[in-house]
Amino acid sequence: MTDGTDLKLDNGSRVAVLGGGPAGTFFSYFLLAMAERIGLDIEVDIYESRNFSNLGPTGCNMCGGIVSESLVQALASEGMDLPPDVVQRGIDSYFLHMDVGSVKIETPLHEKRIAAVFRGRGPKGSQNDDWRSFDGYLLNMAQEKGAHLMVERVTEVFIEDKGKPQIKTKRGHSQVYDLLTVAVGVNSPALKLFTDMGIGYKPPGTTKTFICEFQLGEEKIGQHLGSSMHTFLLSIPRLEFAAIVPKGNYATACMLGYKIDKDLVNAFFSAQAVKKNFPADWESAENACQCSPRMNISAADPPFFDRLVFIGDSGVSRLYKDGIGAAYRTSKAAARTVVFEGVSKEDFRNHYWPICKSIKNDNFLGKLTFMIVGLLKKVRFARRAILRMVSLEQSKEGSRLRMSTVLWDMFTGSAPYKEVFFRTLHPFFLSKFMWNVAVALWPFKNRPSKGEAS
Amino acid sequence: MITGKLGKVYGNGDVIVRQGETDDCMYEILEGQVEVLQERGEKEVRLAILDKGDFFGEMAIFEKEVRSATVRAIGEVRALTIDKKALLRRISEDPTLAFRIVERMSHRIRELDNEIVRLKAS
Numbered sequence: 001m002t003d004g005t006d007l008k009l010d011n012g013s014r015v016a017v018l019g020g021g022p023a024g025t026f027f028s029y030f031l032l033a034m035a036e037r038i039g040l041d042i043e044v045d046i047y048e049s050r051n052f053s054n055l056g057p058t059g060c061n062m063c064g065g066i067v068s069e070s071l072v073q074a075l076a077s078e079g080m081d082l083p084p085d086v087v088q089r090g091i092d093s094y095f096l097h098m099d100v101g102s103v104k105i106e107t108p109l110h111e112k113r114i115a116a117v118f119r120g121r122g123p124k125g126s127q128n129d130d131w132r133s134f135d136g137y138l139l140n141m142a143q144e145k146g147a148h149l150m151v152e153r154v155t156e157v158f159i160e161d162k163g164k165p166q167i168k169t170k171r172g173h174s175q176v177y178d179l180l181t182v183a184v185g186v187n188s189p190a191l192k193l194f195t196d197m198g199i200g201y202k203p204p205g206t207t208k209t210f211i212c213e214f215q216l217g218e219e220k221i222g223q224h225l226g227s228s229m230h231t232f233l234l235s236i237p238r239l240e241f242a243a244i245v246p247k248g249n250y251a252t253a254c255m256l257g258y259k260i261d262k263d264l265v266n267a268f269f270s271a272q273a274v275k276k277n278f279p280a281d282w283e284s285a286e287n288a289c290q291c292s293p294r295m296n297i298s299a300a301d302p303p304f305f306d307r308l309v310f311i312g313d314s315g316v317s318r319l320y321k322d323g324i325g326a327a328y329r330t331s332k333a334a335a336r337t338v339v340f341e342g343v344s345k346e347d348f349r350n351h352y353w354p355i356c357k358s359i360k361n362d363n364f365l366g367k368l369t370f371m372i373v374g375l376l377k378k379v380r381f382a383r384r385a386i387l388r389m390v391s392l393e394q395s396k397e398g399s400r401l402r403m404s405t406v407l408w409d410m411f412t413g414s415a416p417y418k419e420v421f422f423r424t425l426h427p428f429f430l431s432k433f434m435w436n437v438a439v440a441l442w443p444f445k446n447r448p449s450k451g452e453a454s
Numbered sequence: 455m456i457t458g459k460l461g462k463v464y465g466n467g468d469v470i471v472r473q474g475e476t477d478d479c480m481y482e483i484l485e486g487q488v489e490v491l492q493e494r495g496e497k498e499v500r501l502a503i504l505d506k507g508d509f510f511g512e513m514a515i516f517e518k519e520v521r522s523a524t525v526r527a528i529g530e531v532r533a534l535t536i537d538k539k540a541l542l543r544r545i546s547e548d549p550t551l552a553f554r555i556v557e558r559m560s561h562r563i564r565e566l567d568n569e570i571v572r573l574k575a576s
Contacts, residue, residue, distance in 0.1 A: 030550075034550065037553070070540055070544075072460060072534070073534070073535075073536045073537065073540055073541065074540075074541075074544050074551065076482040076484075076509075076534050076536055077482070077536055077541060077544070077551055077554065077555070078551065078554060079507065079554050081460075081482060081484050081506075081507065081534070082458075082460060083458075084456045084458040084459045084460075085456075085458065086458070087458030087459070087460060088457065088458050089457045089458060090457070090458055090459050090460045090461075109462065109535055110462065111461060111462040111534070111535055112459065112460045112461060112462070113460065113461075113534070113535075115458070115460060116458075218457070227457075246457075248457055248458070329547070329548070332548055332550065333548070336548070336550060355547065358547075
């Protein structure tokens with residue numbers, strides 16, 4: 001074990017991870033894997049009181065449950081292939097729905113590259129015994145790598161005399177660690193333990209979202225939603241963005257907006273562009289398993305101290321999209337820093353913070369991009385121009401997919417916002433878009449073009 | 455019905471990668487088996503059989519050469535494409551992502567060394 005002054009891990013060092021969601025389990029898994037490569041023998045305890053094999057809210061970490069195309073590929077490169085019982089639906093395309101029409105955008109290789117997952121074992125009341133929780137699957141992988149699961153609720157955290165973090169649990173367990181990694185979500189009351197410590201930790205800014213999961217039956221899902229993610233750009237006041245994702249015989253609806261309440265949810269489900277994707281006899285999502293979790297929209301300040309690091313949602317996450325992907329990136333960056341550099345504030349500043357900063361800076365351009373989309377969706381001719389441009393790209397074999405890839409990467413979270421933003425500034429993109437705006441404004445041309453769905 | 459399968463399905467005998475062609479991706483085998491073949495004139499020499507959890511086509515990630523071998527499905531195969539640009543961007547941010555690829559390539563070099571020794575000795 002290290003003494004109080006040595007800010008590096010050594011054989012026998014102990015690491016505590018608060019939270020057994022993706023950030024905590026990715027961190028534990030990669031920390032142990034990297035330590036093993038260099039012959040470092042460390043102990044990792046994951047504190048998680050939630051049981052991911054439960055149905056409904058008690059087993060769920062409350063999010064839309066999308067593993068992005070880029071994360072699916074990164075995990076495959078790591079040799080972590082998501083099994084079919086953990087993925088409830090492989091997604092190979094998405095539909096963009098607006099009041100002026102809908103259009104389907106396919107992956108270039110017609111391949112299922114996005115994974116729709118349940119964070120817990122499934123919605124409350126679900127009868128599917130053969131589904132596995134995504135979070136539970138990752139936790140199991142971390143345990144197989146050697147992490148110990150502590151089914152305990154942490155009630156106290158403080159820095160002991162030698163400068164090491166010490167934690168106490170509800171059941172009276174107490175332990176000093178060489179490093180404490182905080183991987184709890186922004187909805188967890190555990191974050192308050194750190195704001196109350198007086199170390200200067202400011203938690204991330206959040207916004208409220210709405211998620212509901214409702215049963216439609218596999219046949220109806222196949223007929224109406226298929227293997228596509230359905231995104232909606234609707235001019236409904238206070239609604240920023242919404243998506244419906246098929247998962248097995250369920251569908252998950254996610255809404256982002258300002259002050260989401262029952263009226264806004266009802267307005268969304270009553271919109272014709274939404275209703276047409278459901279069976280005619282489908283009434284509403286009132287009996288669905290639903291929640292209104294908070295979502296990270298700005299970085300914690302700062303997300304690291306000596307022997308203390310905040311990863312995933314409690315540190316920095318991507319704006320609106322690919323939160324699981326951000327958890328993977330920050331947890332790996334933290335694990336690399338801990339194994340190859342050290343656990344001091346300086347080590348984290350020099351080797352962990354650059355990744356957080358790149359996500360944070362990218363979010364700035366993401367905010368700008370969503371703001372522009374927010375303005376465009378309020379203007380009917382702009383919506384028509386977007387629809388026309390995508391429809392033409394999708395209907396012509398070999399056509400350059402300028403708008404399609406911008407929208408795909410933006411809505412699926414597959415590429416950094418910076419890349420998406422700068423692609424929209426390309427002269428060819430702008431000239432094509434302006435041409436489509438001109439055509440959309442011309443009264444005799446305002447008919448749906450070839451490839452444009454009604 | 456299982457709805458959670460990722461990747462793309464190839465039927466028995468489907469060519470996934472063709473020798474001499476250029477491409478910008480590697481593949482991870484999610485289900486099934488593939489054979490790696492090198493075409494020499496009219497002849498095909500089988501270099502290896504790869505299983506679920508293996509990958510192939512990784513040379514295209516690091517070199518600008520044409521495909522060095524043909525990869526064909528044995529039975530039904532499900533494979534996931536990993537894009538060159540996306541992977542290299544990830545590796546530039548996180549070099550440890552290349553550990554597994556380097557480890558597997560090192561293993562293949564070791565196998566090739568053994569094969570050379572065996573051929574020279576015979």
